[in-house]
Amino acid sequence: MSRQANRGTESKKMSSELFTLTYGALVTQLCKDYENDEDVNKQLDRILFSNFLPRGYNIGVRLIEDFLARSNVGRCHDFRETADVIAKVAFKMYLGITPSITNWSPAGDEFSLILENNPLVDFVELPDNHSSLIYSNLLCGVLRGALEMVQMAVEAKFVQDTLKGDGVTEIRMRFIRRIEDNLPAGEE
Amino acid sequence: MAHAVLFEFLHAEMVAELGAGDTDPGPGGQKRSLSILEGIGFRVGRALGERLPRETLAFREELDALKFLCKDLWVAVFQKQMDGLCTNHQGTYVLQDNSFPLLIPMALGLQYLEEAPKFLAFTCGLLRGTLRTLGFESLVTSSMATLPACKFQVVIPKS
Secondary structure (H helix, E strand, O other), X not given: OHHHHHHHHHHHXXXXXXXXXXXXXXXXXXXXXXXXXXXXXXXXXXXXXXXXHHHHHHHHHHHHHHHHHHHOOOOOOOHHHHHHHHHHHHHHHHHOOOOEEEOOOOOOOEEEEEEOOOHHHOOOOOOOOOOHHHXXXXXXXXXXXXXXXXXXXXXXXEEEOHHHOOOOEEEEEEEEEEOOOOOOOOOO | OHHHHHHHHHHHHHHHHHOOOOOOOOHHHHHHHHHHHHHHHHHHHHHHHHOOOHHHHOOOXXXXXXXXXXXXXXXXXXXXXXXXXXEOOOOEEEEEEOOOOOOHHHOOOHHHHHHHHHHHHHHHHHHXXXXXXXXXXXXXXXXXXXXXXXXXXXXXXXX
């Protein structure tokens, strides 16, 4: 009986870290594979920097459906509600952490998510010559892609990172505009 | 389970990004892509293995380790158990999954069969990495006949 219970806990523990482990392994492996390849060093930066944003975006676009199905969260009426849902529901659900929300702009269109650590780099082995901020593009892409599917154009960027020696990891979220449903060109 | 979904989406993007082989479109590029994906899976498998309590790590029998892969590892990563495990009792094991979650999106058309190895490379590495942490060196390959079913062949050489 207790063996079964132990098994369940082990499985759960393994699965809760699966995403961050995989992300960390992905970055580490790419760095290793390309470290001696002069020509392909640019490939690495391209993949990690430019491409992770659209890759993250793709993930976000799919993730929002899963999130809405799981969480039963209704439509957010303003950006403050959105912030709460992102921090207290979404981050908790998918990454097991709850960032705090701070630094609201007076207009209420910008806020910061504060994480004690950058969850994506727990398992990354970083080479010396690569900027640490680029690893965060995946998460920024996810946030952008997911929110776009609920009619919000936002910008997400890491402005502080514990990986760089900052005290906290801070993601700045900025509301750009509401996305209206567009009719296909040629239709009135 | 939420974490699993996020992992599956990341896996799909990894395969799309790394499996593109646009640095070298020939067979060399494809091989490199598979090798990178396998390497990533290997790291994850090892890391997952290292998170286990000590008692679990002390498998003396090969078969116990393989059963662990088929039950605990598969449930943790894919929310299901392996559907079949066969062995010749001489170090070769065939693990059968009749409905492998990472292949399900592809199961719709036969024309994708040649793409399937890219979707299995990570998992081959995952198995090899977990086995390494459990104390076994191995060679893991995969094959598929009818998507989304696939087999993983694990060979543990006699020392």
